[in-house]
Amino acid sequence: MRFSASAPDVRKALSGSEVQIARSVTAGMRQVADGLKEDLRDDVRKAGFGQRLANTWRGRTFPTSGESVDAAAYVSSNAPKLIDAFDRGVTISAKGGKYLAIPTADAGVRQVSARRAKGSTGSGLTPAAWERETGVKLRFVPTRTGGVLVADAYYRRQAARFQRRKSFKAIREAGPASDRSFVVIFVLVRQAKLRKRLDIDAVAHAWAEKVPGAIAANWQA
Incomplete structure (x- = not known):
């Protein structure tokens, strides 16, 4: 512009x-x-x-x-x-029947360096980059409007080799809470309106x- x-x-x-x-x-x-x-x-x-x-x-x-x-x-x-x-x-829509993945605060960070993004179109945090950086697999849970990607609440600690990195904050364990078996890392939607x-x-x-x-x-x- x-x-x-x-x-x-x-x-x-x-x-x-x-x-x-x-x-x-x-x-x-x-x-x-x-x-x-x-x-x-x-x-x-x-x-x-x-x-x-x-x-x-x-x-x-x-x-x-x-x-x-x-x-x-x-x-x-x-x-x-x-x-x-x-x-x-503007309104951003996912292409090809896919979803837009919006990181939550529990993701630990919203962006990663271009080098760490590896294959994404920008520096925004993607589910693949989050899994690679943390060593934790995400699980899909469907919702009426799309879905969410969640991580087990007991295994959210960041991979040891990344704990000292400034560009990716350490993710704390939630602790043994009986009412919280998982935590939402990404919200999946078909489109998002940027005000x-x-x-x-x-x-x-x-x-x-x-x-x-x-x-x-x-x-x-």
């Missing part, structure tokens, strides 16, 4: 040399790029997604060096599909309106 902002034709509005105009326009557009980037990052953080996703927003100013009366600000995300999904609020949690257009439009003021603030007669 990308946003760009260009300076209006300021030659008529500002009286001065081409160098003076280029200097104020370029400085103003740099401020717009930085401000838009930081506000978009803040929008992600306020939505509860954390700093890692927020940092996918990057800003640049063109030209990358020197000054120009045609300077422009350019802000984009390195995770455009994810950002777009939570900006629009809209970002408002990117509002942030972008707010900064677009600030472009003339940013240029004027950097004007040196």
